[in-house]
Each structure stands twice: as C-alpha cells, then as structure tokens.
Amino acid sequence: MGRSWRSTAASIQAIWAIMLVLGVLLISTRTTVEGRKARILESLEYSAISCRGHSASITDYGGVGDGKASNTKAFQNAVNDLSQYGSHGGALLIVPAGKWLTGSFNLTSHFTLFLHKDAVLLASQDINEWPVIDPLPSYGRGRDAVGGRYISFIFGTNLTDVVITGDNGTIDGQGALWWQLFHKKKLKYTRPYLIEILHSDNIQISNLTLMNSPAWTVHPVYSRSPDGNKNVSKCSNIIVQGLTILAPVTSPNTDGINPDSCTGTRIQDCYIVSGDDCVAVKSGWDEYGIAYGMPTKQLVIRRLTCISPYSATIALGSEMSGGIQDVRAEDIVAINTESGVRIKTGVGRGGYVKDIYVRGMSLHTMKWAFWITGNYGNHPDTHYDPKAVPAIQNINYMNVVAENVSMAARLEGISGDPFTGICISNATIGLAKKAKKVPWTCTDIEGKTSGVTPPPCGLLPDQGPEKIGMCNFPPESLPIDAVELKKCSYTATKHI
Ligand SMILES: *[C@@H]1O[C@H](CO)[C@@H](O)[C@H](O)[C@H]1NC(C)=O
Ligand SMILES: *[C@@H]1O[C@H](CO)[C@@H](O)[C@H](O)[C@H]1NC(C)=O
Ligand SMILES: *[C@@H]1O[C@H](CO)[C@@H](O)[C@H](O)[C@H]1NC(C)=O
Ligand SMILES: *[C@@H]1O[C@H](CO)[C@@H](O)[C@H](O)[C@H]1NC(C)=O
Ligand SMILES: *[C@@H]1O[C@H](CO)[C@@H](O)[C@H](O)[C@H]1NC(C)=O
Numbered sequence: 001m002g003r004s005w006r007s008t009a010a011s012i013q014a015i016w017a018i019m020l021v022l023g024v025l026l027i028s029t030r031t032t033v034e035g036r037k038a039r040i041l042e043s044l045e046y047s048a049i050s051c052r053g054h055s056a057s058i059t060d061y062g063g064v065g066d067g068k069a070s071n072t073k074a075f076q077n078a079v080n081d082l083s084q085y086g087s088h089g090g091a092l093l094i095v096p097a098g099k100w101l102t103g104s105f106n107l108t109s110h111f112t113l114f115l116h117k118d119a120v121l122l123a124s125q126d127i128n129e130w131p132v133i134d135p136l137p138s139y140g141r142g143r144d145a146v147g148g149r150y151i152s153f154i155f156g157t158n159l160t161d162v163v164i165t166g167d168n169g170t171i172d173g174q175g176a177l178w179w180q181l182f183h184k185k186k187l188k189y190t191r192p193y194l195i196e197i198l199h200s201d202n203i204q205i206s207n208l209t210l211m212n213s214p215a216w217t218v219h220p221v222y223s224r225s226p227d228g229n230k231n232v233s234k235c236s237n238i239i240v241q242g243l244t245i246l247a248p249v250t251s252p253n254t255d256g257i258n259p260d261s262c263t264g265t266r267i268q269d270c271y272i273v274s275g276d277d278c279v280a281v282k283s284g285w286d287e288y289g290i291a292y293g294m295p296t297k298q299l300v301i302r303r304l305t306c307i308s309p310y311s312a313t314i315a316l317g318s319e320m321s322g323g324i325q326d327v328r329a330e331d332i333v334a335i336n337t338e339s340g341v342r343i344k345t346g347v348g349r350g351g352y353v354k355d356i357y358v359r360g361m362s363l364h365t366m367k368w369a370f371w372i373t374g375n376y377g378n379h380p381d382t383h384y385d386p387k388a389v390p391a392i393q394n395i396n397y398m399n400v401v402a403e404n405v406s407m408a409a410r411l412e413g414i415s416g417d418p419f420t421g422i423c424i425s426n427a428t429i430g431l432a433k434k435a436k437k438v439p440w441t442c443t444d445i446e447g448k449t450s451g452v453t454p455p456p457c458g459l460l461p462d463q464g465p466e467k468i469g470m471c472n473f474p475p476e477s478l479p480i481d482a483v484e485l486k487k488c489s490y491t492a493t494k495h496i
C-alpha cells in the first residue's frame, strides 16, 4: 500500500492565512481528481533558515523503522533523489517515529532533515559501513591514528543551506564500539564524528538530542563565505541551537560542539553532558594548521549548560594554529565540570587566541574556575616548529559566581611569550572545604583584576572596586546575530 505524503511548506510570517487556504485547496483538489478523500496525517511547524518546497518521508525510499533493518540505502537514495530539488525550492526529508538503523550518509544543499520527536537514528555497528576519507588538511593526520579517518555519521561537504532539526528527535551514535577500539588501541583509522560539515555556509543544527558519538559530536569545519573564498570575510552563518548532547562522562573525546576554522557561528540554548569539552573551539594543529591558515572568528555562545567532570565548559584549543579571534560567551552554567572557559596551547602551535569575551558564568563544583595552559603538548608529529609560539591577548572574564571550587585559577603562559591583556572583574569564587591552600597560581601572564575574591595573584593587580566594570564585552552585535529563522510548516496527507 503506497502512502503518499504531500506538503505545504513555506515562509509564512505574513501569508499564514493564504497558506492555510492553499493547503485546503490542495487537499480538496486531490479529492476531486482522484475521487478519494485525503486525511491530514500530520502537520508540523518548525523554525529554520529556509523552508522547503518539496517533502518526502524516509518510508518513501523503503525505510523501515524497526531498529534492525539497515536503512543505509534508503537514506543515501533519499538524499540523492531529493538533491534534484536544490534549485527548485529545496527538499524536506522527514524521519517518522521509529528506530532507524543506518550507516553513514551524506547531505545535499537546500535540504532539511527533520526527525519526529520519537524518531531515533541509530548508527550502524558494522565498521564496513564507514568509508575512510582523507584527514583534514589543517590537522595533517587523523586525531586517533596517522592517515585517514572514518567518515562522520552524518556528513556534508561543499554545501549551502542545510538544516538538521526535529522535534527533539534523537541521533544515537552508539559509540561504545568505537570507545572500546580506542581504549584497546585497535583503531586503524580515526574515529568518526557524529555530524561533520566541511566547506559550507548557512547551516542549522537544532532541536535534537545527540547521544553517544564515537568522538566529537558536532563539527562544522572550514565554513566558507557565500562567495566561496577560503579567506572568509563574510559571515558563513553556522547556527547550532536547542541541542541536548549526552555521552558518558568517562567516554573518550566525546566533545559536544567543535567550531573549527569557521567565521560566524552561533551556539545557543544547549545542554551538554560529555566525556570531553562541552564546546571546543579549534583551528588546526601545529604546522598543518599554520599552513592552512584558517581561523575561527565571530563565535557567539550563549545559554550553555555543561557537565563534564574531566574537561572544560568551553576550551579554546588545544588545536588553535589557524587562530581564534572574537569569541563572545554569555550566560554559561557549569556543574561538576573541571574548568570554565579554558585556553589550551603550547610551543609549536603558533597562531593566536585573542579578543575573548566572557560575561556571566555560574559555576558549581569545579576544579578550576579559570585555567589557561601554555604547555599543552600533543603534537601531530615531530616536525612542529619550536619557534612557533602562540599569541594570547585580550582575554576578558566578567560577572562570575562560583561555588565549591578546588582552586580559583591556574594561569600559565609560556616563558618568553607571556599571555597578555588578561582581565578578570566581578568574580566571586567560593572555595570548597578541601580547597588547595594557594587559590591562585600565575606564571608568564600579564593583566589586571577588579572586584575578585579570593584576592588574585600579583601578576593580575587589583585596580580597586570602582573598576568592577572594566573588562571588555563589545556592545555591538556580530552579523551572525542578525540571522533570523523563518517559521516553516508542513502537512502530510493520506488518501483514504
Ligand atoms: C526549538 O524548539 C523550541 C521549543 O519547542 C521552539 O520554540 C523553537 O522555535 C525551536 N527552534 C528551532 C530552531 O527549531
Ligand atoms: C560521501 O562523501 C564522501 C566525501 O566526499 C565520499 O567519499 C563518499 O563516497 C560519499 N558517500 C556517499 C554514499 O555518496
Ligand atoms: C570543496 O571546497 C574546497 C574549498 O573551497 C575545495 O578546495 C574543494 O575542492 C571542494 N571540493 C569539492 C568536492 O568540490
Ligand atoms: C529533549 O530530549 C532530552 C532527552 O530525552 C531531554 O533531556 C530534553 O529535556 C528534551 N528537550 C526538550 C526541549 O524537550
Ligand atoms: C584576508 O582578507 C583580509 C581582509 O579582506 C586581508 O586583509 C588579508 O590580507 C587576507 N588574507 C589572505 C591570506 O588573503
């Protein structure tokens, strides 16, 4: 029995009423032509950077949501087929309630993948369903092993206008298999990521639960400007919002969201529990990252809640060789997490981390409220340049409240390469009962503080309480904040 899905989808802010009328006409027209009645099965509304003209269900491509049948071909065929609508209004692929086991599949431009709230995509446990692709040029090799890497579960490259969203549907990477191979040192190639999108612009990943990634969970990398230039001057519009990301806190390298060599990224309203950094901002590794030379810039992170006992709430680095500049983090909550907004770098990295603005952090049960590391090792090979030292400048933290913290701060620059312009103001760090005796340790850094307790180290002289508002946070907003989502709607009908 063929089920047929029909849809009405469009930007509707002003023409909602017209759309309703059209929808009714469409249904009644079909009733007359085919002499059958059409019943509305489902209708949904969602917010997206673009709405779509065409829609289909994975069941139209032979998908079976029983958790056992392989849907790899169904997803690959669906995307291939729907790519034909790219220049005709784009396409929406709906995944209904059910458990959909599948191998990796690629995305296409002008495309939306929508997961019903009870839809679960389950990543295949058959390693043959994970083709090996080239390492990222800015890393020179895979992170787990020299050479190539297994393709990500959901993968896209050289795309524009892609939405992965849902009514809080789930993508489960079933990563335990990969974590075991990693621990047993039996990986031939680097583990897959859950979602990776390369060389693309206008990307939205929203309103989903992402769990148990084999390694990093969301990895936008080499975002390009819409004119295709690698030297991104325009905002490339990467939007990540409303995600719940879950992985066991002991699972290896299950970072939450890793913007990597991207300009113009907005991460907001995300809740992340993970075995590694909740957000890790990156831009390539040592000599490979320096040569590729593509920074991460204009990144906004707001309303993030993080639980990560062995890692950072937000890490800048450790791979930062293409540079990281203009990161604005606001309203950050961390619970039982190792550190707050941490910088990780070292000799050989080169690059820079500059113009970092953090405003409003609420930290509960932490090892360090502030942690900056200038001796992070971990090189891709022995060919890194020992003269390539990073420039760390203009790092601002304000309005921080922390409780049950073992040590207020551990701030370590590089000898002969001090980290400068560190500003901390209005920060109240409540120490744990078993706190370290010395709450601050500072070496090779320069900066200032105001309104900070417990009293900071001598390298960050107190400017007095009247300077409590002195650290910077730019008043003007970034272009990425001007991107608005449209209301899209979709109606499925069934002939009866
Ligand atoms: C995500 O869900 C929330 C709550 O249901 C809704 O308000 C919001 O518009 C959705 N956002 C996106 C980007 O779909
Ligand atoms: C997905 O894209 C990658 C990289 O371009 C390619 O190697 C792979 O064959 C593609 N997979 C499919 C199923 O088309
Ligand atoms: C994707 O874009 C990158 C950067 O512009 C380019 O080097 C590469 O050749 C493109 N790949 C494909 C498959 O078009
Ligand atoms: C989405 O689902 C997750 C996992 O079940 C849940 O923890 C979270 O609260 C849900 N989010 C929303 C916005 O409903
Ligand atoms: C990138 O663009 C900026 C601004 O247009 C320019 O100043 C800079 O020299 C360019 N860098 C490269 C490597 O082309």
Ligand SMILES: *[C@@H]1O[C@H](CO)[C@@H](O)[C@H](O)[C@H]1NC(C)=O
Residues within 6 Å of the ligand: 360, 361, 398, 399, 400, 401, 426, 468, 469
């Ligand atoms: C200091 O930080 C707290 C907590 O974020 C905030 O409520 C308060 O308004 C800040 N005070 C000043 C003077 O900015």
Ligand SMILES: *[C@@H]1O[C@H](CO)[C@@H](O)[C@H](O)[C@H]1NC(C)=O
Residues within 6 Å of the ligand: 365, 404, 406, 432
């Ligand atoms: C304080 O932190 C310790 C770990 O350092 C933890 O065991 C304890 O439960 C925390 N106490 C509170 C009140 O959160």
